Amino acid sequence: MVDLWSGLSQAFWLVVTLDAELLEIALRSLRVTLSALVVACLIALPLAGLLAVRRFRLRRAVIAMLNALMGLPPVVVGLVVYVFLSRSGPLGVLGLLFTPTAMIIAQVVIIVPLIASIAHQSLRELWQEYHDLLISMNVTQGQKIRTLLWDARRALLTAALAGFGRAIGEVGAIMIVGGNIDHATRVLTTAIALETGKGDFGLALALGFVLIGLAITVNIAIHWLSRTEREGNW
Amino acid sequence: MSALFPLVVEAAKTTRRGKVLAGPVDLRFEAEGTTVVIGPNGAGKTSLLRMLHGTARLSGGRISWACGTEEARHHQAFVFQRPIMLRRSVEENLIYPLRIRGIDRAEAREKAHQWAQRVGLAGMMDRAAPSLSGGEQQKLALARALITDPKVVFLDEPCASLDGRAMREIEEVLMTARTGGTRLIMSTHDMGQARRLADDVIFLLHGKVHECADAANFFLTPRTQQGRAFLRGDIVE
Ligand SMILES: Nc1ncnc2c1ncn2[C@@H]1O[C@H](COP(=O)(O)OP(=O)(O)OP(=O)(O)O)[C@@H](O)[C@H]1O
Ligand SMILES: [Mg+2]
Numbered sequence: 001m002v003d004l005w006s007g008l009s010q011a012f013w014l015v016v017t018l019d020a021e022l023l024e025i026a027l028r029s030l031r032v033t034l035s036a037l038v039v040a041c042l043i044a045l046p047l048a049g050l051l052a053v054r055r056f057r058l059r060r061a062v063i064a065m066l067n068a069l070m071g072l073p074p075v076v077v078g079l080v081v082y083v084f085l086s087r088s089g090p091l092g093v094l095g096l097l098f099t100p101t102a103m104i105i106a107q108v109v110i111i112v113p114l115i116a117s118i119a120h121q122s123l124r125e126l127w128q129e130y131h132d133l134l135i136s137m138n139v140t141q142g143q144k145i146r147t148l149l150w151d152a153r154r155a156l157l158t159a160a161l162a163g164f165g166r167a168i169g170e171v172g173a174i175m176i177v178g179g180n181i182d183h184a185t186r187v188l189t190t191a192i193a194l195e196t197g198k199g200d201f202g203l204a205l206a207l208g209f210v211l212i213g214l215a216i217t218v219n220i221a222i223h224w225l226s227r228t229e230r231e232g233n234w
Numbered sequence: 235m236s237a238l239f240p241l242v243v244e245a246a247k248t249t250r251r252g253k254v255l256a257g258p259v260d261l262r263f264e265a266e267g268t269t270v271v272i273g274p275n276g277a278g279k280t281s282l283l284r285m286l287h288g289t290a291r292l293s294g295g296r297i298s299w300a301c302g303t304e305e306a307r308h309h310q311a312f313v314f315q316r317p318i319m320l321r322r323s324v325e326e327n328l329i330y331p332l333r334i335r336g337i338d339r340a341e342a343r344e345k346a347h348q349w350a351q352r353v354g355l356a357g358m359m360d361r362a363a364p365s366l367s368g369g370e371q372q373k374l375a376l377a378r379a380l381i382t383d384p385k386v387v388f389l390d391e392p393c394a395s396l397d398g399r400a401m402r403e404i405e406e407v408l409m410t411a412r413t414g415g416t417r418l419i420m421s422t423h424d425m426g427q428a429r430r431l432a433d434d435v436i437f438l439l440h441g442k443v444h445e446c447a448d449a450a451n452f453f454l455t456p457r458t459q460q461g462r463a464f465l466r467g468d469i470v471e
Contacts, residue, residue, distance in 0.1 A: 126321075129318065130318065130320070132289065132314060132318060133314070133320075135289050136287065136289050136310075136311070136312040136314075137311075137330075137331055137334065138307045138308060139334050140334075143334050147320070151320060151321045151322065
């Protein structure tokens with residue numbers, strides 16, 4: 001109990017004084033996850049749109065695969081990415097292993113299925129509503145997808161936030177491909193794991209608070225932005 | 235631009251899971267005028283319009299426009315029985331068909347304002363379209379269909395939930411469009427409206443064309459017994 005209290009107060013001071021190391025780690029976490037989120041959205045949202053409006057042969061298979069991938073344990077994703085990026089792997093020449101880029105790749109793989117599945121769900125509903133009109137207007141495939149993505153943007157934001165939450169809190173995969181190297185690939189979650197292992201609860205707790213705070217702040221900020229954008233009811 | 239008409243329909247039919255929704259029908263449409271499709275509920279009016287428009291799959295027969303089908307599609311618009319609103323503002327709904335045709339925003343907005351004026355929605359440009367009343371949505375759907383100056387407009391009961399005044403406004407808009415050379419093909423349950431607007435009448439029964447005639451002749455002396463009964467307001471089996 002004493003441990004915990006001293007940890008809490010230490011955590012408090014680390015946060016309040018904007019401890020340099022803490023800041024560095026938190027910012028890296030944010031940078032890695034936001035990068036992964038942007039890349040993942042660029043892949044997942046058009047994919048979800050395509051799955052909603054087009055009846056191609058592999059459609060069912062792709063949807064089944066997305067659902068299966070959604071349940072994939074991150075550690076396994078980390079392992080696979082590791083194999084691909086390792087010196088002797090197919091992408092070994094790029095020398096990406098144990099860099100933030102490797103962590104971004106792993107997070108992208110983890111959250112693309114999640115974002116695509118949630119997005120597809122809402123786009124499919126909207127498409128049922130719009131179907132007759134857009135077919136009647138003879139719009140192109142690309143215009144259909146763009147129209148759906150734009151008009152479902154609120155639901156897509158929720159999908160993106162779910163992806164963000166999953167990515168920023170993920171530890172298994174990025175531990176494997178990033179290696180938790182100080183000043184290089186250490187992020188909030190891997191640092192927490194490390195500090196807890198070492199018994200340094202103060203730093204671990206501080207990191208934990210920052211992680212929670214970060215996740216909440218990003219959620220609130222994005223929701224607030226989207227609410228003020230327009231006072232519609234959709 | 236080549237002409238769309240005459241539109242020739244030969245033994246065209248559309249089915250869904252083995253059930254015939256409309257057809258087989260043989261029809262010929264010339265470039266001018268307003269055709270009104272009438273018939274009891276479930277007669278296949280909507281299905282016929284959708285088939286002509288090209289959004290219901292043709293499972294037999296042929297529908298041939300004087301130009302290619304693709305070009306014909308470009309010059310058509312459809313007003314649905316239940317208005318479909320994009321989840322956007324009224325203005326965004328109006329400019330949508332123009333924007334997908336590559337017309338720039340400023341020009342599209344100017345046209346949108348003209349059309350909003352014409353159908354009495356000028357004060358609602360910033361409202362969310364799905365929050366409009368049923369009648370307002372119908373007006374918006376009509377304006378959105380006419381804004382591209384289509385050569386043919388299919389209207390599926392465009393005045394179904396409008397009050398008398400709104401109906402008169404809409405009919406005026408339709409007559410102006412017709413005078414401007416737009417071919418109108420519409421369905422209605424309102425015989426008064428059919429009399430006011432129709433040049434030709436197609437009387438549908440059980441998915442088939444039961445009677446197809448000049449409006450004046452049809453309303454004066456329907457050739458078939460069912461036609462007479464329908465005009466009297468009797469239940470037609
Ligand atoms: N997608 C569909 N699947 C199955 N049956 C359908 C479908 N669409 C229409 N039908 C059926 O086809 C018949 C004709 O329908 P349609 O909508 O064309 O009638 P309508 O003349 O427009 O009727 P109303 O006056 O009620 O609008 C109806 O019996 C209807 O139930
Ligand atoms: Mg109908």
